[in-house]
Amino acid sequence: MEDKIIRSEEEWKKILTPEQYRVLRQKGTERAYTGEYWNHFEEGVYKCAGCGAELFSSDTKFDSHCGWPSYFTPLAGDRVIYKEDRSFGMIRTEVLCAKCGGHLGHVFDDGPEPTGLRYCINSVSLIFEKRPKK
Template structure:
């Protein structure tokens, strides 16, 4: 029997957010998003990241050096695929977002590597695509 997330999400969004999947690098629709705004959880709408903290890490996924609100992004150890990493997830609904690595820019030194399929983007009103 399908759960509430299967009814709300596409098959790929479900695989990423509810089954801790990963989208292929350089395929996410939010990778090259440059407008000002807020990145929110695809599942529940929790505010996760500000466009002000987004940077091009060259890794193939949207990357941020800080989370918007400490209470909205959680952390847990992920020892899948023969390595130990720190998974990031939405604290409000437990959606898998991606992983965080200690190789980001100042001021935090963190790189939140996030699947586009785990987020939606809300542009700041009046902002246009930056060229």
């Protein structure tokens, strides 16, 4: 992964929208079925809204019926980092952008093959870049 991005909270507040800041920097969650990409299936790459790092491909996106964009794997193992999350009386695995540390969502072990994983990601944490037709 490229060099890490470190910014003050004031810098993040200037760069991000209030909703992006709430999710990416304060570990918030958008409501199910409200995000821009939960039912979005164009070909392309999903990037971190905080820093532009390429995180997920449309090739690994699937409809998990959970109301958030879901992927069975990131683009590469070094694109995301994982942290135990014990908030709200649950034990989950938080997914963060490896480049800027932004909160993306959580990963669960109820996804499809080949990984069996479901990366449940907030739309507001992502920016979509359409892939040119081949």
